Amino acid sequence: MSFVIETKDLKKEYGSKGVSFPALDGVDLSVDKGEFLGIMGPSGAGKTTLLNLLSTVDKPTSGKILFEGLDLGAMKDKELAKFRRNNVGFIFQDFNLLDNMSVEDNIALPLALSKVNHKEIGQKVLELSTFFGIDLHLKKYPYQLSGGQKQRVAAARAMITSPSVIFADEPTGALDSKSSAELLQCLSSMNERYRTTVIMVTHDAFAASYCKKILFLKDGKIHARLDKNESRKELFHRILDLLAAMGGNTNELF
Amino acid sequence: MNSFSIAFTNLKNNLKAYGVYLTAMILSVAVYYNFLASKDHPDILKAEAAFDYVEGTSQAVSFLLLVFLIFFIWFSNSFFLSLRKKEIGIFAFMGISNSQIGLIIAIEMLFQGIVAIAAGLMAGMLFGKLFMMLLARVALLNVKITFFISGSAALETGITFLVIFFLVSVKGYFEIAKSKLIDLFNAARKEELPPKVSILKGVFSLLFLGVGYYAGVQAGSANFLVLSVTAVVFVVWGTYWLFGSFLSIIIRYLITKKQILYWGVNIVSLSNIAFRMKRSYRVLATIAVLAATTITAFGTVTSLYYYVKETHGIEHPYSFSYIIGATGDEKLKDQVKSIIHDSSHTILLEEQSRFLLLDKYTSNYNFSNKMLLAVKFSEFERVLKDLKFKKADQVALKYKPSSGEALFVEKPGVMFSLSDQKIEQDIQLYGTRLKVTTNIKAPLFGSGLPAACLVVTDRDYAALEQDYMEYQFNGIIVSRPEKTETLTTKLFAVEPLSQSLYTYSYAYKQKFEYIGIVYFLGSFMCLVFILATASIMYFKTLSDALVDKGKYEILSKIGMSEEEIAKAVSKQVGISFALPLVIGSIHSFFAIRSLQVIMNYNLLIPTLISVLAIALVYCVFYLAVTKSFLRIILSS
Numbered sequence: 001m002s003f004v005i006e007t008k009d010l011k012k013e014y015g016s017k018g019v020s021f022p023a024l025d026g027v028d029l030s031v032d033k034g035e036f037l038g039i040m041g042p043s044g045a046g047k048t049t050l051l052n053l054l055s056t057v058d059k060p061t062s063g064k065i066l067f068e069g070l071d072l073g074a075m076k077d078k079e080l081a082k083f084r085r086n087n088v089g090f091i092f093q094d095f096n097l098l099d100n101m102s103v104e105d106n107i108a109l110p111l112a113l114s115k116v117n118h119k120e121i122g123q124k125v126l127e128l129s130t131f132f133g134i135d136l137h138l139k140k141y142p143y144q145l146s147g148g149q150k151q152r153v154a155a156a157r158a159m160i161t162s163p164s165v166i167f168a169d170e171p172t173g174a175l176d177s178k179s180s181a182e183l184l185q186c187l188s189s190m191n192e193r194y195r196t197t198v199i200m201v202t203h204d205a206f207a208a209s210y211c212k213k214i215l216f217l218k219d220g221k222i223h224a225r226l227d228k229n230e231s232r233k234e235l236f237h238r239i240l241d242l243l244a245a246m247g248g249n250t251n252e253l254f
Numbered sequence: 255m256n257s258f259s260i261a262f263t264n265l266k267n268n269l270k271a272y273g274v275y276l277t278a279m280i281l282s283v284a285v286y287y288n289f290l291a292s293k294d295h296p297d298i299l300k301a302e303a304a305f306d307y308v309e310g311t312s313q314a315v316s317f318l319l320l321v322f323l324i325f326f327i328w329f330s331n332s333f334f335l336s337l338r339k340k341e342i343g344i345f346a347f348m349g350i351s352n353s354q355i356g357l358i359i360a361i362e363m364l365f366q367g368i369v370a371i372a373a374g375l376m377a378g379m380l381f382g383k384l385f386m387m388l389l390a391r392v393a394l395l396n397v398k399i400t401f402f403i404s405g406s407a408a409l410e411t412g413i414t415f416l417v418i419f420f421l422v423s424v425k426g427y428f429e430i431a432k433s434k435l436i437d438l439f440n441a442a443r444k445e446e447l448p449p450k451v452s453i454l455k456g457v458f459s460l461l462f463l464g465v466g467y468y469a470g471v472q473a474g475s476a477n478f479l480v481l482s483v484t485a486v487v488f489v490v491w492g493t494y495w496l497f498g499s500f501l502s503i504i505i506r507y508l509i510t511k512k513q514i515l516y517w518g519v520n521i522v523s524l525s526n527i528a529f530r531m532k533r534s535y536r537v538l539a540t541i542a543v544l545a546a547t548t549i550t551a552f553g554t555v556t557s558l559y560y561y562v563k564e565t566h567g568i569e570h571p572y573s574f575s576y577i578i579g580a581t582g583d584e585k586l587k588d589q590v591k592s593i594i595h596d597s598s599h600t601i602l603l604e605e606q607s608r609f610l611l612l613d614k615y616t617s618n619y620n621f622s623n624k625m626l627l628a629v630k631f632s633e634f635e636r637v638l639k640d641l642k643f644k645k646a647d648q649v650a651l652k653y654k655p656s657s658g659e660a661l662f663v664e665k666p667g668v669m670f671s672l673s674d675q676k677i678e679q680d681i682q683l684y685g686t687r688l689k690v691t692t693n694i695k696a697p698l699f700g701s702g703l704p705a706a707c708l709v710v711t712d713r714d715y716a717a718l719e720q721d722y723m724e725y726q727f728n729g730i731i732v733s734r735p736e737k738t739e740t741l742t743t744k745l746f747a748v749e750p751l752s753q754s755l756y757t758y759s760y761a762y763k764q765k766f767e768y769i770g771i772v773y774f775l776g777s778f779m780c781l782v783f784i785l786a787t788a789s790i791m792y793f794k795t796l797s798d799a800l801v802d803k804g805k806y807e808i809l810s811k812i813g814m815s816e817e818e819i820a821k822a823v824s825k826q827v828g829i830s831f832a833l834p835l836v837i838g839s840i841h842s843f844f845a846i847r848s849l850q851v852i853m854n855y856n857l858l859i860p861t862l863i864s865v866l867a868i869a870l871v872y873c874v875f876y877l878a879v880t881k882s883f884l885r886i887i888l889s890s
Binding site: 057077078081082084085086088090092096097098099100101105108109110111112113115116118121122157 | 509512513515516517518519520521522525526528529805808809811812813814815816817818
């Protein structure tokens, strides 16, 4: 069994000595290839910290992260930036598209920076934009698109380097429910078709119900875990039940 | 807390942030003060010959300077205002009305102005002596400069700048009072739209530049006033459209060329510039025009200086010279020598040459207003060697006249090109007919005998000797020729000598002083221009950095390394620095070409010197700006 990501006793503390508090307090997890993993939990549980550590944006205080067997802690900053560009993709809540580039150039950006042949880039852009249903908007600029379309452009950009893992941080946070459903459907079929591992942080139970597996964080520790075995609807209800049992206020989840 | 105290606290807290702006203002005040003070300086007033020049030149220069400084202050001020929009927005959120914020900002600006005036005057007075010493040195005035403060210049500077700063504050007040809160708060994040470009304007910009260049080059030889004004209007207009449309079209085209765009950081730099063009083309075009003006002005004064220096050896080869009859007057010569021996100067060279005064001749060619002399080639060759003329051997070999031929040496002081020219003209002298082959540039008698001269073979000279009067020219070179005023006075007292005596120190005063002053004030003004245009670029680029901060944050999130960010920034900033400089240089090359036609003299070297000087200052600013840009976008 090969894991894409494995962590061992991952800890992260914030603040300076004396007044530090742990954001992550010993997390052990392993993510299979082709997984669609959701990370849930109340505010301050350490979701985003975990995502930042896994995606190499931040460094752990102690513990190990193995990425396809590679120890990330041994890498230097410069190597990490390159590693990040080639092996992982990001989708953010606020899209993070560049206003001054056309949709096409936004998607092409990571490959252009790596100086890949322009014809090859063009082909990949076309393929992915068709997959995400934005091929008609390639010449437009981000300000001419709806939120859902923007997020699909961001997803296409995340996918263009054919990364092994895509990290999505509250990807539906700025979308209305219809666009959310469309986007999640896209991510789901992308996960199926390209066998790309997706790790998504969300506190929206509806979004989480598209995942195959969900981890619940609380106070920096893994509190619980759910696996999808039947329909999405059934999973959705189990998530709600679990959240209620965790003592969180279910209302804040909608 | 009232508006007044808020403004004061603001100023105190932001002193560091506005360091660049404040320094620029202080320098402006200091420089302007010095220009005004130079004409009141008692030591310069003593050097009467120079005084008229200083007064005239410094008046013209200080007017130009003022116009430029007003533009500069106005410009940098609006940039600083735009940088502070967010801070102003926060004030507005706290419930302070727009007009009140406007008042705070206006008072703060006025405070800044007063600080700049006070510090500037102080700096100006402190460095005044240095400034005057430099002026005296370049202008070769033999005066000792003492420390001096000109009250009237200080007053005039103070009032002038107070008025400027007051007007700028009023403008700031109205700008804020009428702005909308939402615009203030989102100033930096305002949505940028892709610029619309007009292909027609792009084509016309090239057309206009072409017309302007053509008119400029023609201006040297035809109707100067009309053509030069036409040139300026068309070139300036063309430049604005060039930046507004033509360059946008080019960049837009580059963006569609994916093999260029998708190559490393190009995608980032080009996209940023393309969107920026709409907002910044006016600034870039203005910088290009200013750079062109500066290069041309600097090129002109450098050319003058260079010209005078280059022709100096030809015009004034001797410290003293006088003319006596052909038989010579040994008694007089000894008398001159003993007077020099008694002085602190030593004789380095004594030169004697005989010449004929060709008072009657006929030719179709205009030989410098009829006055012509003739010398033997053998003597000419010796004089060139004695004077250590660089091309002495070359002249002897290449141009040695054969029987019936003559060389033509132009009258000293006539503006001419420094290269030799073929002329091929016949000249009839009583019984002898000569063919003048070449006009050569070489020292001979200098301004002590201001006439053109034919160099003929020794045999032809013997023939001419039958028909014309012969004289003897005596030239002496002494040590330290520029300090020979007392010696000159003594020599003038020797009776038959005074009629033809010509001295270096006399010539020196006349010409070098004037050129020196023009050169110094001119180049100093250019230096101020260069610094100010470079600072405008500095302000502009830094305000770009604030807008681009968000973009670079995103880029770093999707895996752009710091190294790549630095590369993209250098490229982006580099292009916006290089464009106006390159276009300004091209403009100035055409402007100086027309000057070249007027002066009939090759100005390539002084032009290159001035372009390089400006490029050097720009490079320094470019490096500093790139560094600050990176600091802004990488700071969290």
